[in-house]
Amino acid sequence: MKYADSGVNIDAATRALARSKKAVRSTWDHRVKNEMGAFGGLFQAAEGEPLMVASVDGVGTKVMIARMAARYNTVGQDLVNHCVDDILVQGAEPLFFLDYFATSKLEEEMLPEIIDGFSTACRENGCALLGGETAEMPGVYGPGEFDLAGTIVGRVLPENVIDGSGIAAGDKVWGLPSTGLHTNGFSLARAVLFDKVGYSVSDTPAELNGVSVGDALLKVHKSYLGDVRNLWQKFGREAIHGLVHITGGGFYDNIPRVVPDGLCVNVDTNSFQALDIFQLIQAKGDVSDVEMHRVFNMGIGMVVIADESLDLSQVEGVGAVLLGDVAAGDMPVQLLF
């Protein structure tokens, strides 16, 4: 199976967004410091000030798994942590977060659980839950369905912005472990596990080693803020040349977002073992290796590109795995299977 078969067409979205680039750019002036397609937007209100870094996201159809499992206090954590990671890759640390929650019919019990999830993750990341909006929209949302969106604002000193320009041939490429799907690829996962195989969220297939399908799918998106702070503290900020959050588009679409022209990030996929849930999806859905790595993080949620002299695996608690290296090349990323 391919992602497009599950009803989501990444290419159509990409084409439509390309048409809108000019309109978006027409709103930018000298205060916007990022290029189109960055993980977060960089905004410097006045010269010499720290840059504000902002990003908006949803959790995709992970909301449908939450509903199937009637567990509403984790998706808010997913969203906050996802947003934290999106601005972290540019060197920013979070200041505040705002949430949007909309549903067909407000259930008084559900909303506090959702907000509890946002609050938990905001506390963990030292980030204020500064605002929120709740909307009841029968007709727009299917019966009982809901959606979440969140926006984070952080900041970074101008000299600490990471934009990948420091990446050089010879750099080592490391991976930090993910907890599961994080917030991407749920349409394909659902198509395989529920529509094709017919699992329910409480099923515990042998491949998941005692974990239920629902638990595996709802594992909370990891915030890498603590781990990356550890790396900065141990090695200095300048030794970390690039950070890549492996989100929608997997390894293939995310790594190129930070790699300078003429360089190639080589990733040996044999250097780590795909998490059980990914092995299950691949086997049951007969999904190709390339498609899997284009849709999922496979077990690596954050890629760290660092000076070749560093051994990130020595930093306790981070769990860094050596994935490969950076070399001269025409393709920004190459995966070895």
Next chain:
Amino acid sequence: MKYADSGVNIDAATRALARSKKAVRSTWDHRVKNEMGAFGGLFQAAEGEPLMVASVDGVGTKVMIARMAARYNTVGQDLVNHCVDDILVQGAEPLFFLDYFATSKLEEEMLPEIIDGFSTACRENGCALLGGETAEMPGVYGPGEFDLAGTIVGRVLPENVIDGSGIAAGDKVWGLPSTGLHTNGFSLARAVLFDKVGYSVSDTPAELNGVSVGDALLKVHKSYLGDVRNLWQKFGREAIHGLVHITGGGFYDNIPRVVPDGLCVNVDTNSFQALDIFQLIQAKGDVSDVEMHRVFNMGIGMVVIADESLDLSQVEGVGAVLLGDVAAGDMPVQLLF
């Protein structure tokens, strides 16, 4: 009819949110400068710095009208202007905006129109469209349905924050004209105009004086940034004691958000004429005066509470109407019909 009859229960949302206040507060530290329930959140990253002011919102079921009329380039403007107004009432001017757009199945033609709306309003407000997220979620959204959420970040110098504490007995209360429903009350409007009466968006009932139902409902939410800047410039910032964005909850729920204890804002509803669209909804839906003013802005999108010596009606282009005054009282707001 009442708002609750249209499927939206404001009280249930209020109760559920009250239960979540403690969780939200647990994420706040000394950097959060607003009280719970403010229009926007105030965040001061470090002492002496300008405050960041942030707000998140949607356009409610106005998205359904856009779909009925197949007009997608205005709802983005609604959302940006709504957000601009939400932070303007605390004295802030916009810096940047981020959008979230989610739909059941991405139509390549619709997305550029949506983003065109965001871009247009961002340009008009001098605000960068700094980021966005697009999600395709078949199953969560009904076929062809979509939703929008947006987050704005602006800022204000500490000495320019408007929190209503300057409001005093004797102040005059002014209203600035709205263009229509702005982004609130669409569930009730739809219940009356479409479900009860059976209008289509192209119908032109005599009460609307040649304007179609769709055109009246889709009138773009007004940004009051230019008008309020004019008032600040003419009278000085300190002469404007309070600003109230009349959004969901109408006059009754919004005015109390800025009025200090022991004072009452008196509004004579005879001082302005309700817009045609509101007269039509009230007549066809047999909605009470109180309910109308609890749901809709009725033609006044921004309330300005100013020093009694000022005559705002003299400022050209702003269209300020004298609504009433501030007096001692137990109720924060009282409407005279």
